Amino acid sequence: MEVKKVAVIGGGTMGNGIAHVFAMNSIPVNLIETKQEFADRALSTIEKNLNRMVKKEKITDGEKVSTLDSIEVFLDVEEGVKDVDLVIEAVPENYDIKKSVFEKIDKAAPGHAILASNTSSISITKLAAITSRPEKCIGMHFFNPVPVMKLVEVVRGLETDDETYEATEAAAKLLAKVPVPVNDSPGFVSNRVLMPMINEAIFCVGEGVATPEHVDEVMKLGMAHPMGPLRLADFIGLDVCLDILKVLYDGFKDPKYRPAPLLVQMVDAGKLGNKTGEGFYSYD
Numbered sequence: 484m485e486v487k488k489v490a491v492i493g494g495g496t497m498g499n500g501i502a503h504v505f506a507m508n509s510i511p512v513n514l515i516e517t518k519q520e521f522a523d524r525a526l527s528t529i530e531k532n533l534n535r536m537v538k539k540e541k542i543t544d545g546e547k548v549s550t551l552d553s554i555e556v557f558l559d560v561e562e563g564v565k566d567v568d569l570v571i572e573a574v575p576e577n578y579d580i581k582k583s584v585f586e587k588i589d590k591a592a593p594g595h596a597i598l599a600s601n602t603s604s605i606s607i608t609k610l611a612a613i614t615s616r617p618e619k620c621i622g623m624h625f626f627n628p629v630p631v632m633k634l635v636e637v638v639r640g641l642e643t644d645d646e647t648y649e650a651t652e653a654a655a656k657l658l659a660k661v662p663v664p665v666n667d668s669p670g671f672v673s674n675r676v677l678m679p680m681i682n683e684a685i686f687c688v689g690e691g692v693a694t695p696e697h698v699d700e701v702m703k704l705g706m707a708h709p710m711g712p713l714r715l716a717d718f719i720g721l722d723v724c725l726d727i728l729k730v731l732y733d734g735f736k737d738p739k740y741r742p743a744p745l746l747v748q749m750v751d752a753g754k755l756g757n758k759t760g761e762g763f764y765s766y767d
């Protein structure tokens with residue numbers, strides 16, 4: 484099955500980036516939001532990012548205009564998914580919100596359509612079980628910022644069939660992304676490997692082994708990481724890191740995933756990283 488039109492549900496950090504890359508690759512996008520002001524914010528972010536690409540001469544002004552023209556906004560999920568081949572859900576990381584979205588899209592999307600989630604940690608198998616087409620459900624895990632990052636983890640749920648996997652993989656390649664197949668498991672591969680490293684870095688700070696700056700310097704200079712784990716944790720959001728560690732801890736029942744006490748304290752204190760202006764570092 485060839486993906487000729489997509490719907491992206493949620494135009495936040497990830498959703499606007501996903502809409503951007505599909506539209507830029509000549510695939511029309513129905514962008515679905517809950518309010519016009521959120522949709523406007525998503526469109527203005529996409530336009531700002533396209534302007535930056537024009538300035539760097541990565542795309543022409545004409546390509547910018549045709550990309551924006553390929554995105555149509557909907558404030559009604561049922562309306563927005565009824566003529567697409569692939570739906571990508573990018574609403575907040577909350578099972579109840581995703582459940583209500585999956586119920587709606589399963590009813591309203593065409594029978595052949597693939598239902599994908601950009602979830603970072605919720606089980607694809609569990610989301611698929613909400614629908615009447617678990618074999619057509621899959622994880623399409625993009626990375627932030629979507630227009631820049633090459634990786635898409637393509638997550639197979641228990642019942643995902645080969646046709647769905649292959650069509651999703653082909654769609655990712657069409658975006659010039661690199662799809663990597665993984666099976667459904669807490670944190671998939673990306674967060675299962677990344678979050679324990681971030682957590683251990685936070686233990687080092689909490690136990691007075693080194694300052695955040697020094698932990699990051701060790702990982703940048705010694706391990707050639709472009710960004711240290713604590714700077715990255717601030718960028719991701721410390722609340723998001725804590726939520727993902729809880730998913731790993733609950734999913735595996737293994738104490739190696741227990742969140743560092745300092746991480747819990749910082750989240751309790753509202754120091755969530757870049758988005759609140761303070762985390763392991765201060766931001767203007």
Ligand SMILES: NC(=O)c1ccc[n+]([C@@H]2O[C@H](COP(=O)([O-])OP(=O)(O)OC[C@H]3O[C@@H](n4cnc5c(N)ncnc54)[C@H](O)[C@@H]3O)[C@@H](O)[C@H]2O)c1
Pocket residue numbers: 492493494495496497498515516517521560572573574575576577580584601602603604624625626627719
């Ligand atoms: N932020 C990241 O770095 C990152 C990376 C990979 C995956 N993810 C995953 O992507 C998903 C989205 O994360 P985000 O950071 O973009 O969140 P976000 O909060 O920035 O955006 C979510 C958007 O969904 C909209 N929304 C909420 N309910 C809706 C509904 N019923 N219908 C339509 N729109 C609705 C909100 O208005 C908001 O604009 C989550 O599952 C998250 O785990 C996030």
